[in-house]
Amino acid sequence: MWSFESPLIKEQISRIKEAFGTPSISCGVLHHGQVIFRHSEGYANVQEGKKADSDTVYLIASCSKAFVSATCAILAHEGVLSWDSPVSNYLPEFVTPADEIVGQRATLADLCSHGTGLAPIDHAVMGFWDEFYGDGADQVAVSARLPVVYDFRSRFLYNNSMMGVAGEVIREVCGKSTGTVLKEKILAPLGLTRTCTSAAEYPADGNVAIGYSVLDDGSVLPLRDPHCRDGSVQAGAGFVRSTVNDMLRWAKAVMDSEKAEARGETPLLPGISFTRCAHRPLVMEDGLGENSYGMGWFRHTLPSRWLSSIGPNSKLLDDDPPVIGKNSPPRLALAHYGEFGGFLAAFYTFPATDSAIVVLANSAQSRGDPTDLIAQALCQELFDMRPRVALDQYARESARRAGLRWSALVREWEANRVPGTRMRNPADYVGTYTNEGFKLAIRVYLLPDSAAAARSGGNNNPELLGFQVNGLPRQTAKLRHYHYDTWTFLPESRDDASRKGMELYLALPYVLLEFKRGHDDRVCALEWDLQGGDCEGPAPGLDSLVKPVRFERVSSIRSYL
Structure with a gap:
């Protein structure tokens, strides 16, 4: 002893x-x-x-x-x-x-x-660098909007x-x-x-x-x-x-x-x-x-x-x-x-x-x-x-x-990607998308020189879009095309994830934004799986019970920004 x-x-x-x-x-x-x-x-x-x-x-x-x-x-x-x-x-x-x-x-x-x-969706209130999207004034109303997963x-x-x-x-x-x-x-x-x-x-x-x-x-x-x-x-x-x-x-x-x-x-x-x-x-x-x-x-x-x-x-x-x-x-x-x-x-x-x-x-x-x-x-x-x-x-x-x-995530990212899908016009996705219940707004924008980057032969999948959550300086990432209307911000490496404050985003659903089109073929929403089946403690079936968070495309940003 x-x-x-x-x-x-x-x-x-x-x-x-x-x-x-x-x-x-x-x-x-x-x-x-x-x-x-x-x-x-x-x-x-x-x-x-x-x-x-x-x-x-x-x-x-x-x-x-x-x-x-x-x-x-x-x-x-x-x-x-x-x-x-x-x-x-x-x-x-x-x-x-x-x-x-x-x-x-x-x-x-x-x-x-x-x-x-009620489902634990911490990423609906907390982003990169463990930074919260709001100041706490709306946390009761936001928490009440969480989906139900168990009786x-x-x-x-x-x-x-x-x-x-x-x-x-x-x-x-x-x-x-x-x-x-x-x-x-x-x-x-x-x-x-x-x-x-x-x-x-x-x-x-x-x-x-x-x-x-x-x-x-x-x-x-x-x-x-x-x-x-x-x-x-x-x-x-x-x-x-x-x-x-x-x-x-x-x-x-x-x-x-x-x-x-x-x-x-x-x-x-x-x-x-x-x-x-x-x-x-x-x-x-x-x-x-x-x-x-x-x-x-x-x-x-x-x-x-x-x-x-x-x-x-x-x-x-x-x-x-x-x-x-x-x-x-x-x-x-x-x-x-x-x-x-x-x-x-x-x-x-x-x-x-x-x-x-x-x-x-x-x-x-x-x-x-x-x-x-x-x-x-x-x-x-x-x-x-x-x-x-x-x-x-x-x-x-x-x-x-x-x-x-990290290597497991990269393999999953590659295995789930549909190769050869045509990238639509990046400008189609530009706009502001909101989820009123969670008090979130995502602004999607074209990166500077994105047109030139798209024409460049040096990188066959350049970063053409960026997004920002609730207007917060550190809640930004650059997007590359993944497949169809899905875009990705997969970091370059595990260290890159750490340097970008994305250490808690090392699961495939977290690094994909899926845009949705309406009957007129125009982009009308985006979905982001902010729960990703990940939680603290035993929770059987949670990954299939919690659906991605939907953000509707709007013409103006709401007052909670």
Whole structure:
């Protein structure tokens, strides 16, 4: 058995970190209510040579959901809102035309436990560089326009937009931003002084991690600070920034409050037990132990193949995921995972032993997730799980498979292309196309010198068109003809995708725009598959259930630009 004083556990952390090329890792372990391990390595800011430590601030992304659910629980305890009242009582604009029942009956509990059945189409609100298309003012109405894929309350379907709506409920009932309420109800009382909900609140000492994309040669590309912040679209889904030390304090407060509630005492976090109990099965299979979801908390009985089931490694290793503790006693873990804007996070709590594990990193999810496997390595060590799983080997395999995704995409792009189809006049497609429900407008335009490029013999498929979404400078791409009336913006390479902010667009449906013609043979619409069958967590049949988003051609751009 290793010990946390032994160099062996740190060596495994280093090997996992290096497998993914992650600039920095910060992690910590709580056991029997006491911090027994802290470790950081690498650079929080590569350009300035700033090393990471346990007080470095990272975006924790979806690990924010537990904070937001706990805020709702406190407000429910105070009588400010109700878990059981329809969300439309607070937000009348939450009207769901795809299924009126959802808008009429969905409660805050349904939103926070991902049970509405509405499709997760993150790319309908978020574009290249993880930049949101809107400022958050319309997010309730936009989220309500998502299509239905599962019957209401029939199964778990992870949906960031619904947590954004939950944040809007808090704003509505309190008359102040979700982040402000979170600070008043949780961060300040618990002394989480280095935890915040936007870059405007970063500590003055500058000990803040920069998010990075990792390129094929191992170099890193710095990214802008994530746009998920207090008041933004999907803020309630992932706007919290925190540190290892603060997250360990948060874990202790959560578990102490659970015990206080069990004793009938008034806890620091009233109602926290309700958010951490099982509300929805994660998967519907026999013989797996518990794998369910509360409100901002996954619940797993270890051993389980569903750890980090919303993380990037779950897709890369779906045929052979690591399963720790196969020969060890069952153990309940309450956890969450996060990925966004060049940051990754894994967070586990073990109520039976007042234990917690937190791992934070500053690399983009497209190359795989070191926090997932480092957290599992720390779980193995903490509870002496048997047999030992060589998680650094899984890290190398995950990173290898991530590297293969680009060549697989190119092969699929080539295999699905119909060769020899005639390109129609590029000017036919020029115009503005809108989707009123999602508040989106796509302007398609001829590139400069496109006529000369079309006549040139040097490139038999030049970029002739460009498009821009909602007039945003960084939401632009150049188009080449694919076949018939379909055009493509497939990047030149995986590194090119990273440099263009398209790392989350490496699936064929995402890189194709299909124009539609009417009876008069004039282009009248375009369709873009912004869901592409891709989602976080298990979702059977989703790829066939969600249709491409349709944009109608219009003569003028609407006021939401």
